Amino acid sequence: MAVSRSGQGQPRSRPGRPRSEQSRLAVLRATSELMHEVGLRVMTTEEIANRSGTSKATIYKWWPNKYAVAVEALLSEMLTESDDPDTGSAREDFRIALRGLIHFYGSRSGRVFAQLVGEAQFDPLIAAELRERLVGSRRQLVRAILDRGVARGELRRDLDSEAAIDLVFGPAMYRLVAGHAPLDDAAADAIVDLAIRGLAC
Amino acid sequence: MAVSRSGQGQPRSRPGRPRSEQSRLAVLRATSELMHEVGLRVMTTEEIANRSGTSKATIYKWWPNKYAVAVEALLSEMLTESDDPDTGSAREDFRIALRGLIHFYGSRSGRVFAQLVGEAQFDPLIAAELRERLVGSRRQLVRAILDRGVARGELRRDLDSEAAIDLVFGPAMYRLVAGHAPLDDAAADAIVDLAIRGLAC
Amino acid sequence: MAVSRSGQGQPRSRPGRPRSEQSRLAVLRATSELMHEVGLRVMTTEEIANRSGTSKATIYKWWPNKYAVAVEALLSEMLTESDDPDTGSAREDFRIALRGLIHFYGSRSGRVFAQLVGEAQFDPLIAAELRERLVGSRRQLVRAILDRGVARGELRRDLDSEAAIDLVFGPAMYRLVAGHAPLDDAAADAIVDLAIRGLAC
Amino acid sequence: MAVSRSGQGQPRSRPGRPRSEQSRLAVLRATSELMHEVGLRVMTTEEIANRSGTSKATIYKWWPNKYAVAVEALLSEMLTESDDPDTGSAREDFRIALRGLIHFYGSRSGRVFAQLVGEAQFDPLIAAELRERLVGSRRQLVRAILDRGVARGELRRDLDSEAAIDLVFGPAMYRLVAGHAPLDDAAADAIVDLAIRGLAC
C-alpha cells in the first residue's frame, strides 16, 4: 500500500520537480551570514543568491522579499530557546525571562531583530510576520508566568494581562530601538524590580 | 564709538549670499506634507524639491538625506508642545504626560515618528538626532515629574530614574513599533496605574 | 553521431536570458530620431530610454554612454552605402566618391557625424570607434581608387597613399568642422580638380 | 583742461569702479593652466574662479562661458606667431606655413584647439569665434602666399583661392580631428608636395 508518506494536510507529492531543500537551507544560511555581516538594508537579494549558489528567481519564488527571508533565517538560528523557567517565584521567572530577552537584544541577532522592527514600520506584512513569529511567543511566555503568579497570590488578580506584559517587555524594546540606555542584566533586574513593586512608596 | 565688533557670538554676517530662509521653510513645509501623505519611504528628495520650488542640490547641501529633513520637519510642526502638567500628584502628572505621548503616537505625526524610529535602526545619525531632539525632551519631562514625586514622598526615593522613565514610556513605544495592542487613553491609564502600584499585591 | 559540438564559432546559446534584440533595435531607432531632432548634446539617455520603452540600466549595460549609441545608430542608418564607383577614370572615381562624402556631410546625418567628431576630441573611445567604423571604410574606398589609377598609369606611382587620401578627403572634413566654406558638388569638383592637377602650372 | 585721457572711441571713463585688469589676467592665466592640465571639458568655471582668486560671477560678466575664455587664453598664449615667410618660392612658403601649423597642432595647445573645434560643433558662437580669431588669420596667410605664387607665374592663375587653401590646410585639420595619421614635418612636406604637383602624372 504505497501511501508514500503523507498523513498530514499536504497534497501527497505533486507532479513536477519538488522544491530543493538544499537550496532552501543554502538561502537561509547565506542570509544569516549576510544580515549579520552587513545589516538588512545593505544586504541584497542578488548577494544572497550569489553566496547561496541559487538565483534571485528561486528566492522570490519562495519568499516575498529579503526581509521575509531574514525573519525565517533569524528564527532558524534561534530555534529551541526561551523556555519557561517556572521557578515558583513570579519575580524570579520575570527576571530570568527578561534577562533572556535582553541578552537576545544585545546579541548580534538582536541588532538584526531591531532592523526587522525598523523595516516593519514601513511594511505591514513584515510587521505581521514579526508579531506572529518573534514577538508573540515571548509574550505567551510572560503570560504564563503572570497567570501562575496570580494563581499563587503573588500578583494582583485584577491585572490587565496585556498591559502587564508591556510593563515588563516595553522598557527593553524601548531601549533597543531608542538606544538611550544600556541593555544588560542590571537593567533587566532594575526593571523587574520596579514593575513588581511599583514606583509608589 | 562703534567698535567694529567681532569675536562675539554670531559671526556677524559672513561673506557670500546668505542662506535663504524662504527655501528652508519651503523645504520643511513640503516635507511635512509629503511625509504625511505618502510616508517617509515613498517620499522622494526629488518630489520635495519640486513641491518646495527648490532643488535637490539645495536640499543635499543642508541635510544629509530626506530622513534628516523629516526629523526637522516633524520638530518644526510640533514645536511648543508637551509642557509640564505639574498637578501636584505624580500619578496625575504621569497620566497626563503619557496620554499626551500616546495621543501623539496615535496621530498622523505618530506614524511618521514610528517610521523615523524604524529608519534609525539603519542609520546611526538619524538615531542620534532622534534621541537628542525627539526622545530626550519627553524623558526630561518625566524626570521632572519623578523628582517632584520623590520630593513629595509619593514615590520611592531609591528609584533608578532611567529605569523608572522607561517603565512609563517603554510600553507605549513597544505598542507603537510592534502594534500588538491599541494606543489610547485607556491604555495610558492602565500603564500608569500598573507602573505606580506595581504588579505585586 | 551528433558530437555535442562546442568550441565552434558562436557560443551556442549561453545560459541566462538572451539579450533582447527588440530592445537593441528600439534603442537605436529612438537614438536615431533624437540625435537628428535635438542634436547629440541635448539628447539624454533618459529620453532614449523613455522613447524606446527600455530603461537607462539596459542602455548603460550595452553601451558606455549616449555617444557610443549614436555611433551605432548612425552606422545602422547608413549601412549599405558608398560603394566603389570604378568608372575606369581615377578623376571620375574621385569625383563620385567625394561628391558622395560631401553629400553625406551636408545631410542631417552629416550634422550628427560632425558632432560625433566633436565629441571624439574629448573621448578617446569614441575617437577610436569613429576612426574604425566611420572614417576607415571611406578611406579604404579611396585607397582602391588610388591603386587602380596608379596601375592604369593615370596617377604618379610614387604616391604616399595616406597623404593622397588626405588630399582628397581633408578639405571636406575641414569645411565640415570649420564651416568657412560651403559643402556642395561644385566644391567637390573643384577640390578633385586641384588635387589631380596640382596647384603648380 | 581735464581731458583725463580718452582720445579714442571708448566712453571716456565711466562712473564706478573700472574693470580689474588684474582679474582679467588672472582668469586667463588660470584658464591656460587648467585647459592644458585637464582639458576643456573637465575644466570647470568654478575651478577657474578658485585658481585665479576671482569669482564665477566675474567670469560670467566678461565672457559667455568657459570656452570663450579658452579661446582668449589660447590666443594670448600664442600672440606674435605665424608671420609670413615670403621666401620667394611658393612651395617653400607653403612648406614653412604648413610646418608651422602642424607644429601648433602637435603641441599642447593643439590639443586644446582640437577640443575647441570639437565644442564648436555644438555651439555656433564658439564656431564663429574660432573661425574669426584662430582659423581666419592662418587662411589669410596662405592666401597671400598663393597670390604671390600666381603673380610670379609659379601657380596656376585660374585657382579657386578657397579650394586651394583647403587643399593645403584640409589634410592637417583632418589628421588633427580624426587622428588616423601622424602630424609631423614629414607629413607637412608630403602634403605640400602633393598639393603643388597634383596626383596625376
Place this chain on the structure above:
DNA sequence: CAATAATCGAGACGGTACGTCTTGTCTTGGC
C-alpha cells in the same frame, strides 16, 4: 519509457530613486 510539469541557475529587463555634478544666475557686504 515517454510525456508532462514544476523547479532550478543564469542573467537580461523595465522601473525608479539615489546622490553628485556642472551650469549660469542671484544676492550679500566690502571696496
Place this chain on the structure above:
DNA sequence: GCCAAGACAAGACGTACCGTCTCGATTATTG
C-alpha cells in the same frame, strides 16, 4: 559700479537595487 564669496534652481549623469521575465537544463510524477 565692480568684486569675492557663496547660495540657488535646473537638470543630466551614471549607479544601484528591486522584482519580473525568459532561457535551457534538471528532476520528479504520471500514463
